[in-house]
Amino acid sequence: MDLTPHEKKILELIRKYPKVITDPAIRREIAEKNSLSEKTLRNRIADFKKYGLLGSDKRIIAVQKTKQIIDENDENDLLAVWNMLVQKKWLIFKITGFFTTIGIVYSLLATPYFQSTISLYPAGEITESSSIFGGNLQGVAESFGFGGLGSSPTYNIPDIINSRRLKKDIVLKSWTNSLYPNGSNLIKYWGIDKPTWFAPRKWISKLFPAGGFSADPYHKYIETAIAKLSELISVEEEASGLITVSVLMEEPGLAASIANYIAEFVKDFISVEQHREAVKNKSFIYDQRMQAKDELALSEEELTEFRKQHPIALDTPDLQLARGRLIRNIDENQAVYITLRQQYEIAKIEEAKENLLVNILDTAEPAVEKAKPRRTRIIIIGFIFSLIFSMYFVYFRTRWEKSQSKINP
Numbered sequence: 368m369d370l371t372p373h374e375k376k377i378l379e380l381i382r383k384y385p386k387v388i389t390d391p392a393i394r395r396e397i398a399e400k401n402s403l404s405e406k407t408l409r410n411r412i413a414d415f416k417k418y419g420l421l422g423s424d425k426r427i428i429a430v431q432k433t434k435q436i437i438d439e440n441d442e443n444d445l446l447a448v449w450n451m452l453v454q455k456k457w458l459i460f461k462i463t464g465f466f467t468t469i470g471i472v473y474s475l476l477a478t479p480y481f482q483s484t485i486s487l488y489p490a491g492e493i494t495e496s497s498s499i500f501g502g503n504l505q506g507v508a509e510s511f512g513f514g515g516l517g518s519s520p521t522y523n524i525p526d527i528i529n530s531r532r533l534k535k536d537i538v539l540k541s542w543t544n545s546l547y548p549n550g551s552n553l554i555k556y557w558g559i560d561k562p563t564w565f566a567p568r569k570w571i572s573k574l575f576p577a578g579g580f581s582a583d584p585y586h587k588y589i590e591t592a593i594a595k596l597s598e599l600i601s602v603e604e605e606a607s608g609l610i611t612v613s614v615l616m617e618e619p620g621l622a623a624s625i626a627n628y629i630a631e632f633v634k635d636f637i638s639v640e641q642h643r644e645a646v647k648n649k650s651f652i653y654d655q656r657m658q659a660k661d662e663l664a665l666s667e668e669e670l671t672e673f674r675k676q677h678p679i680a681l682d683t684p685d686l687q688l689a690r691g692r693l694i695r696n697i698d699e700n701q702a703v704y705i706t707l708r709q710q711y712e713i714a715k716i717e718e719a720k721e722n723l724l725v726n727i728l729d730t731a732e733p734a735v736e737k738a739k740p741r742r743t744r745i746i747i748i749g750f751i752f753s754l755i756f757s758m759y760f761v762y763f764r765t766r767w768e769k770s771q772s773k774i775n776p
Contacts, residue, residue: 377403377411388412448762455761462757463750470749474742480599481619482738483626483731487524487610487633490726522637524610524725525602531593533632534600537625538592544621554588557595600629609728619733626731634725641724649714656707663700669693 380397381387387394387408394412395405452459527533541550554560599615612629616622670693677686 374411376401377408378415380408381412381415451765452758452761455765459754459757459761462760463753466753466756467746467750470745470753471742474740474745477740478617479737480615480617480739481622481734481736482613482615483619483622483734484611484613484729485626485630485727485731486729487612487630488726488728489524489608490724522640522724524633524637525604527633527636528600528602528610528612528629529597533629534593534596535589536632537628538589538596540628542621542624544618553596554592557592559588559591559595560585614731615738619735623731623733630727630730634727637724642718645714645718649711649718652707652711652714656704656711659700659704659707663697663704666693666696666700670697 380401384393384397387397391405394408397403398405398408538553541552542556543550544556546556601613603611603613605611612626614622614626614629616625670690673690673693677690679690682690
């Protein structure tokens with residue numbers, strides 16, 4: 368709408384002094400200061416309202432107040448901002464209440480989880496049980512070209528707990544729970560194998576087939592269950608070597624059972640692997656002992672045959688040198704055989720005994736209170752963040768209205 372310079376001047380006065388709309392005394396004062404009559408100013412206000420240039424009286428006053436938030440240097444006036452927030456308090460309360468209500472509803476509807484914890488401690492260094500295969504045996508093994516057979520591998524307990532093998536065993540093992548008193552695996556317990564009516568990923572895959580081979584659905588269920596279980600198991604290792612394993616599940620008894628199963632799995636896994644290494648080392652030592660025995664017997668036969676052909680009474684310097692070499696060969700083979708015989712006996716003892724490699728300090732017990740969700744924390748955090756968000760929203764919305772009022776006066 369095109370306005371005359373006179374009308375633009377009056378409109379600017381109204382925006383600068385919004386109270387002239389409702390207060391006759393102020394309207395008369397402003398009119399006299401600007402060489403206008405009160406009647407002219409009143410008539411122009413009526414015309415502007417008719418044309419929709421002013422809107423409601425409250426909006427004019429609000430626009431005028433918002434102009435005070437930013438001063439001439441484009442800096443925030445904190446007092447004006449505070450007054451603006453107080454003025455918009457009901458909008459702030461509505462936004463805060465809305466998001467806080469969402470937090471309350473989520474905390475009430477979210478699936479509760481119970482946590483059970485176990486603590487494990489290696490019995491010294493796990494590799495100490497195989498220390499008998501160091502020292503002499505290591506040197507003997509290296510002399511035969513088997514440098515790596517003298518020591519057993521190390522085992523990192525957190526890696527065992529995070530292994531796919533353990534998680535797959537947990538997923539497929541039958542667990543007693545409230546839904547299935549006779550037991551069920553976690554795929555059935557979580558309902559992963561049940562069809563869902565809302566499956567956007569499945570719909571997209573049908574629209575855009577990837578091609579190639581399609582995996583067995585049961586294998587997909589296993590992978591899905593393993594991924595979910597990974598989020599529910601946490602492992603922490605202290606500097607002292609103490610390892611804490613926490614398991615979250617929908618039932619306290621189920622969480623405790625899975626945590627205790629993890630402890631036993633780790634203990635049995637390391638024990639079995641150590642026993643397997645002991646059997647492997649014993650077999651190696653036995654083979655080398657038999658080879659050393661044959662070499663010792665051969666060297667003894669060579670010396671006996673030499674003595675038959677060359678009596679000691681007829682020795683010459685060359686015969687004495689040859690005889691000495693044969694005797695040294697027997698001494699070397701005998702030393703190797705004796706060492707391997709000793710190590711073989713030790714290996715048999717190591718294979719027969721049971722080593723305590725992992726101590727279970729604390730076994731898991733059913734939790735008495737849920738660990739997640741923490742409703743009080745969710746509500747408090749939701750309230751604080753929603754309050755901050757609502758104040759920022761009101762502030763920037765007010766600034767936007769101010770900028771729009773400048774663009775469209």
